[in-house]
Amino acid sequence: MRRCVSVALTLALMAAQAVPVAAYLKFGVRVSSGEVTLKWKGTVRYSVSDSGVAGVSPAAFQNAAARAFSTWQAVPTASIAYQFGGFTSALPGADDGRSTLGFLEVPELDRVLASTSFLIDMSTGELLESDIFFNSAFPWSVAPAGETGRYDLESIAVHEIGHLSGLGHSALGESEIGEGGRRRVLAAEAVMFPIAFGAGNTSGRALRADDIAGISDLYPDGGFEDDTGSISGRVTKNGRGVFGAHIVAFNPATGALIGNFSLDTQGRFAIAGLTPGLHIVRVEPLDDADVESFFESDPPTDIDLRAAFYDRLVGVPRGGDSGAIEIKVAGK
Amino acid sequence: MKIWPIAILCGLLLPGTVEGQTVPLPGRFEVAAGGLWAAPVSMGAADATETAPNGTRFRLFSSESSFASAIGFEGRVGVRLSRALQLEGSASHAAPTLRTRIRSDAEGIPDLTLAETVNQWTIEAALVAHLARWRFGTRSVPFLSAGVGFLRQLHEGGTLVDTGRTYQGGGGVSVLLKRAGDGRLKSAGLRVGARGAVRTGGATFDHRVRFAPLADVSIFLRY
Numbered sequence: 001m002r003r004c005v006s007v008a009l010t011l012a013l014m015a016a017q018a019v020p021v022a023a024y025l026k027f028g029v030r031v032s033s034g035e036v037t038l039k040w041k042g043t044v045r046y047s048v049s050d051s052g053v054a055g056v057s058p059a060a061f062q063n064a065a066a067r068a069f070s071t072w073q074a075v076p077t078a079s080i081a082y083q084f085g086g087f088t089s090a091l092p093g094a095d096d097g098r099s100t101l102g103f104l105e106v107p108e109l110d111r112v113l114a115s116t117s118f119l120i121d122m123s124t125g126e127l128l129e130s131d132i133f134f135n136s137a138f139p140w141s142v143a144p145a146g147e148t149g150r151y152d153l154e155s156i157a158v159h160e161i162g163h164l165s166g167l168g169h170s171a172l173g174e175s176e177i178g179e180g181g182r183r184r185v186l187a188a189e190a191v192m193f194p195i196a197f198g199a200g201n202t203s204g205r206a207l208r209a210d211d212i213a214g215i216s217d218l219y220p221d222g223g224f225e226d227d228t229g230s231i232s233g234r235v236t237k238n239g240r241g242v243f244g245a246h247i248v249a250f251n252p253a254t255g256a257l258i259g260n261f262s263l264d265t266q267g268r269f270a271i272a273g274l275t276p277g278l279h280i281v282r283v284e285p286l287d288d289a290d291v292e293s294f295f296e297s298d299p300p301t302d303i304d305l306r307a308a309f310y311d312r313l314v315g316v317p318r319g320g321d322s323g324a325i326e327i328k329v330a331g332k
Numbered sequence: 333m334k335i336w337p338i339a340i341l342c343g344l345l346l347p348g349t350v351e352g353q354t355v356p357l358p359g360r361f362e363v364a365a366g367g368l369w370a371a372p373v374s375m376g377a378a379d380a381t382e383t384a385p386n387g388t389r390f391r392l393f394s395s396e397s398s399f400a401s402a403i404g405f406e407g408r409v410g411v412r413l414s415r416a417l418q419l420e421g422s423a424s425h426a427a428p429t430l431r432t433r434i435r436s437d438a439e440g441i442p443d444l445t446l447a448e449t450v451n452q453w454t455i456e457a458a459l460v461a462h463l464a465r466w467r468f469g470t471r472s473v474p475f476l477s478a479g480v481g482f483l484r485q486l487h488e489g490g491t492l493v494d495t496g497r498t499y500q501g502g503g504g505v506s507v508l509l510k511r512a513g514d515g516r517l518k519s520a521g522l523r524v525g526a527r528g529a530v531r532t533g534g535a536t537f538d539h540r541v542r543f544a545p546l547a548d549v550s551i552f553l554r555y
Contacts, residue, residue: 173382174390174438187382187390197385208383252378252395252432252537277494278487278535280380280395280432280446284439307439313432313446315492323489 036125038118039166039218043081044130046164047088049102053136056103056153058087060142065101068157071205072165075212077228077273079221080165092131095119099164101157103140104133111182113138113196114156116163130164132157139199146202155196155204162192167214168294169194171246172259175288183289189257194293209256213273224273229316232270233325234262235283237305241267242329244286244294244301249279249314261286265299276318281310283327305329356464356473357506359518359554362410362418366523366550370426373399373531376538393437397537399450402428406548410460418460420479426452430487430535448488450535454498456481462506471508477501477527483534496534498544502527506552519554 046069048062056064062084069082085098092100097119106112112135119129134140134153141150173188175195185195190210197203207215216224235245241262248259249271262269284307286294291301310327375397381389404426410418430450435443458479467473483496504525511519524547531542 174392185385187384189382201385203383203385203387248380250380250392250395252376252380252397253539255378255381257380257382257392276492278430278432278492278537280393280434282380282393282441307437307441309434309441309444309446311444311446312488313430313448315487315489317491317493320491323491 037166037218038120038125038127040080040127043083044099044164045083045085046099046101047085047090049091049100050087050089051091051103053103053140055150056140056142061102061153062087064142064154065157065161068154068161068205071158071207072161072215075207075215077212077216077222077224078219080215080219082161092133093117094131095129097129099130101132102134103136105136106133107137109135110137113151114160116160127166132160132164141200146200148200151196151199152202152204155191155202158191158204158207159196162211162215165215166218167192167211169289170210170214170259171261171286171288171294172208172210172248172257173288190259194289209254210258213258213271217272226319227276228273229276229318229320229322230270230272230274231279231281231314231316231322231325233268233322233327235267235269235327235329237302237329237331241265242302242305243267243299244291244303245269245305245329246284246286247271247327248282248284249274249316250282251275251277251279251316253277261294270321274316276316278313279316279322281314281325281327283308283310283329285332304331306332356416356462356467357412357508357519357521357554358511360412361555362408362412362420362552363555364408364410364523364550364552366406366408366548368404368406368424368426368546368548370399370402370404370428371545371547372401373542373544375399375430375536375542376540378537391436391438393434393441395432395434395537397430397432399428399430399535402426402452404452406550408550408552416462416464418462420458420460420477422454422456422458422481424454424456428452450488451486453484453486454481456498456500458500471521473506473508474503475506475523475525476503477525481529483531485534487535494533494535497532498529499532500527500529500546502546504548516555517553521552521554522549523552524549 050058052058092102114134116132139150140153141147170190170192172190173193174186175183178184191204235242245262260271285303285305314322377396379394380392384390406424408422410420432446458477460477463474478501481498485494506523508521526547529544
């Protein structure tokens with residue numbers, strides 16, 4: 001008998017019960033044999049609810065979702081594939097063995113545009129089902145160029161399908177606290193950043209280097225492991241490991257920014273999918289989004305650290321690792 | 333196309349040099365060793381940016397890199413092809429410091445400079461034309477050279493290797509210090525030169541072709 005559990009992730013707020021595992025914020029679960037990364041085995045078959053909302057018919061919804069799935073499937077260095085399985089009268093959220101995308105009216109979630117949930121076999125870590133609901137309490141659009149005052153369904157779908165595929169949130173973005181304590185996004189360089197751009201914005205339709213590295217790390221294909229390299233090491237403060245620091249590798253030759261986190265109490269991290277060459281490595285506290293949208297509370301995420309650069313350029317070889325580096329940071 | 337610099341050089345020089353009746357530098361084979369100086373070279377600038385909601389770029393920080401000047405050593409062998417022309421092969425090593433200046437961090441990290449030493453080897457083949465017609469005195473012979481080479485750069489830590497090509501042209505003067513008799517050693521002297529190397533590949537942050545001035549001085553023996 002399979003013991004299954006549902007896990008919910010949201011775009012604006014997140015109630016994460018997932019466990020981060022090495023290299024990228026991939027979702028993982030603890031099973032009897034240890035930690036297992038959540039990922040799909042084979043083609044992901046999905047259905048679309050046959051109920052639309054004002055301005056978005058079921059067919060238009062399906063077209064936008066298909067474009068969003070295609071965006072992930074088109075990554076040449078990743079092997080994940082998706083297949084539309086037809087319309088359904090079922091709503092997202094039901095544990096019925098069918099991965100369903102659709103609208104739900106959830107006005108009490110006034111900061112949640114969309115949410116992804118999983119049904120996981122806790123004995124093997126296998127993903128059995130993943131549903132995505134789009135909160136119809138918000139205005140939606142499928143207009144090709146976006147629509148003022150309405151959220152671009154395709155952009156939000158790209159983010160949620162990243163979750164559905166097994167990716168957690170990226171911290172490659174900057175925000176500031178605005179009125180009412182709400183965060184305002186200044187910039188982001190990953191569609192997996194947990195806070196969406198405003199209504200009418202369509203820039204979330206295109207994956208960034210960080211997203212491509214993440215999905216390729218999860219489903220490597222097309223020479224990904226042979227043609228790219230990684231940086232690994234530790235983030236330490238006063239000689240002790242820092243959990244939850246955000247580390248970003250910048251390749252000046254390509255302009256690519258790819259990030260990850262220190263994922264254990266030793267402060268260890270690994271950033272994979274880097275184009276071979278010299279990189280500038282920067283570390284910062286996880287303070288541009290709610291910490292809870294990245295990690296569970298144990299171990300506690302250390303955000304009492306000053307942003308800093310690693311004091312050397314880091315050479316990334318093709319198909320290999322830089323060799324462990326230690327980034328020393330100071331408290332605020 | 334890569335042959336053009338050499339071909340043009342030969343075309344320009346041969347009419348003038350074949351008129352010389354004596355070999356400008358006695359001896360058919362040459363071995364040489366010496367030092368070189370490489371001028372500073374910019375490696376380009378790059379901003380780390382993120383996408384702002386209005387589609388513009390939000391700058392996280394700026395970076396700018398350059399190789400500092402460096403002193404290295406060079407070994408060379410040559411064989412005379414004609415009275416004026418000589419084919420040479422050379423190998424050189426230098427260890428310039430690659431400096432990357434980081435500034436304007438969005439979260440206020442103070443400006444800083446990262447530095448690493450890059451072990452750089454080049455292997456080159458060059459055609460050298462001795463301009464006997466324009467020699468000055470009895471011992472000094474000017475020359476022009478053009479060649480192509482292979483560049484290999486090993487970064488600190490030994491995990492990353494960059495490779496590239498160099499196309500170089502320049503000139504200088506060879507000064508005979510000793511004209512030997514009938515023994516195996518025919519002559520010995522000092523050569524001073526300057527050249528410009530156009531470099532493709534290697535460590536670069538903007539994929540532009542780089543111009544790298546070099547100067548060298550060497551002691552040669554001719555047999």
